[in-house]
Amino acid sequence: MEPTKMPTIKEIAKRLNVSVSTVSRALSGHPRIGLQTRERVKALAQELGYEPNQQAIFFKQKKTFVIGVLIPHIREEFFSQAISGIESEAMEHQYTILFGQSFDDTEREKQIVETMRRQRVDGLIISLAKNTVDYTPMMALEKYDIPVVFFDRVPLEKNVNKVFCNLYDVTVDMVKWLMDQDRRKIALINGPEKLTASKERLKGFIQGVSSQKLKVDMQFVENTDLSRESTYTAMEKLLQQKKKPNAIITFNEYVHMDAVQYALQHQVKVNEDIFFGSYANLAITTHIAYPPIISIEQYPYKQGIAAMKMMIDLMTRKQEQKETTSDSMHQELKATLVVSGKS
Amino acid sequence: MEPTKMPTIKEIAKRLNVSVSTVSRALSGHPRIGLQTRERVKALAQELGYEPNQQAIFFKQKKTFVIGVLIPHIREEFFSQAISGIESEAMEHQYTILFGQSFDDTEREKQIVETMRRQRVDGLIISLAKNTVDYTPMMALEKYDIPVVFFDRVPLEKNVNKVFCNLYDVTVDMVKWLMDQDRRKIALINGPEKLTASKERLKGFIQGVSSQKLKVDMQFVENTDLSRESTYTAMEKLLQQKKKPNAIITFNEYVHMDAVQYALQHQVKVNEDIFFGSYANLAITTHIAYPPIISIEQYPYKQGIAAMKMMIDLMTRKQEQKETTSDSMHQELKATLVVSGKS
DNA sequence: TTGTAGGCGTTATCAT
DNA sequence: ATGATAACGCCTACAA
Numbered sequence: 001m002e003p004t005k006m007p008t009i010k011e012i013a014k015r016l017n018v019s020v021s022t023v024s025r026a027l028s029g030h031p032r033i034g035l036q037t038r039e040r041v042k043a044l045a046q047e048l049g050y051e052p053n054q055q056a057i058f059f060k061q062k063k064t065f066v067i068g069v070l071i072p073h074i075r076e077e078f079f080s081q082a083i084s085g086i087e088s089e090a091m092e093h094q095y096t097i098l099f100g101q102s103f104d105d106t107e108r109e110k111q112i113v114e115t116m117r118r119q120r121v122d123g124l125i126i127s128l129a130k131n132t133v134d135y136t137p138m139m140a141l142e143k144y145d146i147p148v149v150f151f152d153r154v155p156l157e158k159n160v161n162k163v164f165c166n167l168y169d170v171t172v173d174m175v176k177w178l179m180d181q182d183r184r185k186i187a188l189i190n191g192p193e194k195l196t197a198s199k200e201r202l203k204g205f206i207q208g209v210s211s212q213k214l215k216v217d218m219q220f221v222e223n224t225d226l227s228r229e230s231t232y233t234a235m236e237k238l239l240q241q242k243k244k245p246n247a248i249i250t251f252n253e254y255v256h257m258d259a260v261q262y263a264l265q266h267q268v269k270v271n272e273d274i275f276f277g278s279y280a281n282l283a284i285t286t287h288i289a290y291p292p293i294i295s296i297e298q299y300p301y302k303q304g305i306a307a308m309k310m311m312i313d314l315m316t317r318k319q320e321q322k323e324t325t326s327d328s329m330h331q332e333l334k335a336t337l338v339v340s341g342k343s
Numbered sequence: 344m345e346p347t348k349m350p351t352i353k354e355i356a357k358r359l360n361v362s363v364s365t366v367s368r369a370l371s372g373h374p375r376i377g378l379q380t381r382e383r384v385k386a387l388a389q390e391l392g393y394e395p396n397q398q399a400i401f402f403k404q405k406k407t408f409v410i411g412v413l414i415p416h417i418r419e420e421f422f423s424q425a426i427s428g429i430e431s432e433a434m435e436h437q438y439t440i441l442f443g444q445s446f447d448d449t450e451r452e453k454q455i456v457e458t459m460r461r462q463r464v465d466g467l468i469i470s471l472a473k474n475t476v477d478y479t480p481m482m483a484l485e486k487y488d489i490p491v492v493f494f495d496r497v498p499l500e501k502n503v504n505k506v507f508c509n510l511y512d513v514t515v516d517m518v519k520w521l522m523d524q525d526r527r528k529i530a531l532i533n534g535p536e537k538l539t540a541s542k543e544r545l546k547g548f549i550q551g552v553s554s555q556k557l558k559v560d561m562q563f564v565e566n567t568d569l570s571r572e573s574t575y576t577a578m579e580k581l582l583q584q585k586k587k588p589n590a591i592i593t594f595n596e597y598v599h600m601d602a603v604q605y606a607l608q609h610q611v612k613v614n615e616d617i618f619f620g621s622y623a624n625l626a627i628t629t630h631i632a633y634p635p636i637i638s639i640e641q642y643p644y645k646q647g648i649a650a651m652k653m654m655i656d657l658m659t660r661k662q663e664q665k666e667t668t669s670d671s672m673h674q675e676l677k678a679t680l681v682v683s684g685k686s
Numbered sequence: 687t688t689g690t691a692g693g694c695g696t697t698a699t700c701a702t
Numbered sequence: 703a704t705g706a707t708a709a710c711g712c713c714t715a716c717a718a
Contacts, residue, residue: 056695074423289632399711
């Protein structure tokens with residue numbers, strides 16, 4: 001059985017003995033076209049199952065209608081939800097997603113950005129690998145007039161487009177809540193120091209503690225590179241001190257799960273001896289043995305939507321005003337405190 | 344600052360006062376070209392940062408180098424791992440992924456397949472929505488000579504390309520293992536009846552029970568549509584019987600978690616009063632409160648790799664032999680039994 | 687060794 | 703109201 005060839009306007013034109021431009025116009029509802037001609041064309045197009053070749057159109061328009069999305073890991077629920085948001089918003093606007101994972105490897109991230117540039121994506125939405133500090137590869141895209149939007153794991157710089165949750169205020173609130181539960185020896189297992197997200201958490205933590213008229217003990221601040229080993233080391237340091245913490249805030253719920261694992265192995269009663277607080281409030285939490293007693297929702301889906309909306313916006317204004325609008329867009333979403341699974 | 348325009352071979356040709364074909368040949372290492380000409384061209388190309396416009400090339404070749412990947416949910420770890428496998432294999436071959444989720448909605452699935460066809464993907468890799476029984480939308484692609492590979496949630500039909508885990512044998516083994524633990528009243532909470540995966544599980548279950556010289560009690564077989572409510576209903580029916588099961592096999596680990604939730608709420612000691620067995624063996628399992636005591640690994644990453652490899656294969660032979668090779672490819676991976684978290 | 691020309695599918699700008 | 707033609711970026715058969 002011969003594969004059906006995709007019909008083209010040329011094909012239709014030939015069969016109807018009219019010119020391609022007539023067909024093109026008839027199909028696109030051009031006003032000045034004979035009523036019967038239009039009908040004949042449409043009928044045949046229908047019959048042949050004609051579909052315009054988007055590739056050809058995009059090529060002509062110098063657009064691909066593809067947005068590159070580059071994230072650290074799809075396996076983290078946070079990012080898979082973010083992708084869903086991005087995808088649904090993209091679909092609304094006829095855009096499609098070109099998907100890539102950096103696996104938190106800056107080198108790989110750079111490569112993928114390059115690949116995406118070669119593929120001529122119309123824009124790039126990216127959440128940075130944990131150690132990335134050099135944004136030249138992404139900025140290179142902007143040189144070629146390809147908009148770049150960062151989300152969640154964003155650069156500190158002012159002059160970039162970004163969507164993120166402000167974690168400062170809500171971290172202060174979390175510390176306050178723990179204090180209200182009579183937990184005054186609060187420790188923090190923070191993420192990689194370079195991450196904006198880590199810096200915000202730390203600032204909020206310090207502010208939260210000091211606002212209670214307490215002195216911040218830097219012995220109570222550890223970092224993890226997000227690996228299990230590193231988190232174990234952090235826990236070890238915290239539990240070895242003569243003054244042990246009675247509350248621990250972890251960077252996210254994956255760190256939380258590792259920290260809890262360690263705690264259980266060392267005869268610590270989770271959420272009794274030590275209260276655990278965390279960030280993310282993932283759906284998974286419902287099913288784990290020892291969820292954090294308090295957590296911070298960062299709305300990955302909403303962030304995805306917002307990032308894509310910003311992208312559309314950037315591309316639209318790129319089209320409309322030729323002049324270089326070099327201001328960057330920032331969008332800050334408000335994170336929310338969630339106590340023991342209740343919203 | 345003016346956006347740097349992407350240079351084209353035409354641009355290079357003009358600057359060097361040679362023809363575009365000379366530039367094209369020089370760049371592609373064509374043999375019969377003047378050494379100095381070649382060098383001059385390459386030098387300028389380098390200087391301008393020339394990159395061939397893949398869109399144009401693909402357009403000419405009538406190829407997009409994009410493979411559509413359509414899955415039910417990215418949030419399920421099984422699928423996110425499968426995607427990773429697909430992606431890494433695709434990258435090896437310069438292909439990129441166009442990503443879509445059906446959210447287990449057949450109507451949406453159909454729409455996305457349509458969109459992907461219009462986008463002229465070179466192939467489609469798909470894992471079906473749970474209720475899908477009509478494959479015409481996908482088969483339509485094959486009519487247009489676009490290869491389709493199903494994975495994991497595949498149609499029963501023989502004449503389709505598919506990659507999947509054979510669950511029959513391993514299900515028999517799981518039943519046998521439970522019997523060996525002296526659990527003879529084994530129940531099954533199966534998935535949607537239409538799924539091949541469900542049918543296989545059921546066949547394996549029945550075979551496993553009968554091979555132990557026991558009569559299969561269909562009172563012990565329930566179905567869930569994978570929603571929590573539906574699973575609760577199934578559990579309710581099972582626990583209400585006068586002869587209660589002392590082992591329950593669930594369709595996958597999401598169903599497992601819901602079933603366990605229900606059990607706990609009804610004073611059942613998990614993995615004591617009732618042993619729980621399941622399918623998938625997800626990484627998540629490490630962290631949940633009551634993991635199944637025995638589980639079946641279905642190798643999502645490997646399935647992804649295999650599906651993409653099959654796709655490459657299909658596309659290659661499509662190119663090479665014009666003749667219609669209408670045989671379909673099947674690949675069956677062997678699933679593995681995993682006892683209480685040990686591999 | 688290098689240039690010319692045609693074509694991929696579509697739309698836009700001229701003519702007629 | 704319709705047709706002819708150029709253009710998008712690249713490749714390639716053919717010509718010189």
